[in-house]
Amino acid sequence: MSDVSDWWRTAIIDMEPGRIAFRGRPIEELIGTLTFPQMIWLMLRGDVPSDGQARLLEAALVAAVDHGPQAPSIAAARMAATCGVGLQSAMATGINMLGDVHGGAGEQAVALYQCVAARGDLDATLQDWRAEHGKYVPGFGHRFHKPTDPRAPRLMQLVREARDGGHCDGRFVEIAEGIEAALSRAAGKPIPMNIDGATAVIFAELGFDAPLARGIFVLSRSVGILAHAWEQTQQGGRNKGPTPPGYRWTYDSSGS
Incomplete structure (x- = not known):
């Protein structure tokens, strides 16, 4: 029926x-x-997709697979793997850590790029974005990789090659580089693009909507989560927490 x-x-x-x-x-x-x-x-x-488009998408997938056991998604998966759950549960634990803060910057950067493209005024859009969302601009700067996230320049090189080969038009390359220059001028020091900003360029150039940027990132990071969960399973360990047991938390008697 x-x-x-x-x-x-x-x-x-x-x-x-x-x-x-x-x-x-x-x-x-x-x-x-x-x-x-x-x-x-x-x-x-x-x-x-064309071969050039597929290679560009593949580059983004490869670049984002892992960021080490201190990344919350990876750490959570490894801890879960020591708690007697199966591999799929350990993976789900890590994947569920990929939220707006840890995992959402690529989606947010695509949305920002698309706002600039629609409005046609980079400086005004960036000013309004920061007024609404705060000082942090997704896709630029990195608290660990200084002065440069090693993944971003290579990804941008591949985007330029794809543009030159006719697989994308390159307008989001110009927007991202314009944001990078504007942020650096305002800060009085380099604020380089990071992997989220570079992969966002790829997703925007390939025509993916912003929410799909996060979804595709989750596919990529799932590979790292799987690898770390499996490695921890092989290493063993029981009920591993975020720090060795000899370390203790701070008790604050003042309460919340």
């Missing part, structure tokens, strides 16, 4: 016994033909 079959409506997958098709393409024609980045694009967008 149509009232049952129409309960879920999708253009992503069509399936019946012995047949599976994604976006109208039989799965057997995709297996061994499409790369994983191309498959991500197909699932999200409904078409297959």
Whole structure:
């Protein structure tokens, strides 16, 4: 009955016994033909990217896989792995740490770039953005990697190569570099683009909406979360907390 079959409506997958098709393409024609980045694009967008577009998306996926066991998502997954849960639960614990602060900067940077592109006035848009959201501008500066996040220059080089090859138009490269210059002038010191700003350029150049920038980042970081959760499983340990047991927290008798 149509009232049952129409309960879920999708253009992503069509399936019946012995047949599976994604976006109208039989799965057997995709297996061994499409790369994983191309498959991500197909699932999200409904078409297959050019080789240059796929390489650019793949570069963003590779760059964001991990940022070490002090990154909250990685730390949480490793701690969970010592608590007797399965690998998938450890991964879910880490993935659920990817929120607006830890994991959301790429989405926010895409939104900022798109605001600049729509308004056509970088300085005014940046001023209004900071007035609404605060001093921090997503995608620029890094508390650990100084003076430069080593991932960002390489990613921007690849975007420029893609632009020169006709795989994107490069307008978001100019916007991001304009923001970088404006922030540096205002601070009186370099405020370089970080990985979030650079991957945001890639997502914006490839035409992904801002929320998908975070979603794709989560796909990438899931690889690091998986690797660390598995490594911790192999290393063992029981109920590991955020610090060694010899260290204690600060008790504040004044309360909250």
